[in-house]
C-alpha cells in the first residue's frame with residue numbers, strides 16, 4: 001500500500017474504487033461554526049453540516065458534561081440552554097439540533113452553572129445544583145445536566161413572570177415532565193425545584209396580585 005493510500009480516510013479510498021453509480025452520493029459539506037458557550041467564544045470550527053450540537057460540544061468544544069441519552073429527542077438528557085438577545089432563555093435538545101443552528105448564538109451547558117475562581121476552581125454550585133444535592137435528587141446522575149438546565153430555564157422565566165404560589169407544583173411538573181430519569185428520581189427533583197422556587201424571593205406572587 002502506498003503512503004498516499006495509507007493516509008487516505010477509509011471512506012474516501014472506498015469511494016474512489018466504487019462503481020460510478022455508487023459515487024453519486026454527495027459528501028456532506030462542511031461549514032464554519034462558532035458560538036459563545038458559557039460566556040466564552042468557541043470556534044470557528046469547520047464541521048460537517050449535519051453535525052449535531054452534542055457532538056460539537058463533545059468533540060470540538062471539549063465540553064463533555066452534556067449527556068447523550070436516547071439520541072432521538074425523547075429523553076431530554078442532552079438539553080442545553082439557548083440565550084436569546086431579549087434576555088429570555090429556552091431549553092434545546094442538542095442531540096437533534098444541528099451545531100450550525102447555533103452559529104453566532106449564545107448557549108449555556110452544565111459546565112457553566114457553578115461559579116469558579118480565577119484559577120478555575122469550583123467555589124459555589126448554582127442554586128439549582130445545590131438544591132438537587134440537598135434533596136438527593138439524583139442517583140447515577142446521567143439525567144442531571146438536563147434537569148439542571150430545565151430547572152434553571154424555569155427559574156429565569158419565573159423571575160420575569162412570577163407565578164401564584166398555588167400553581168408552583170403544576171408549573172414545575174410542566175417544566176420537568178419531558179425529562180426522563182431512568183433511576184426514577186422524579187419526586188426528589190420535583191420537590192427540590194418546588195422548594196427552591198418557594199424560597200426564592202420574586203418568583204411567586206399571591207393570588208389575585210396584579211403582576
Ligand code: FES
Pocket residue numbers: 067068069070071072073074075076077078079093094095096
Ligand atoms: S439524548 Fe437528546 S433527547 Fe434524549
Ligand code: FES
Pocket residue numbers: 137138139140141142143144180181182183184185
Ligand atoms: S439519576 Fe440516573 S438517570 Fe436520572
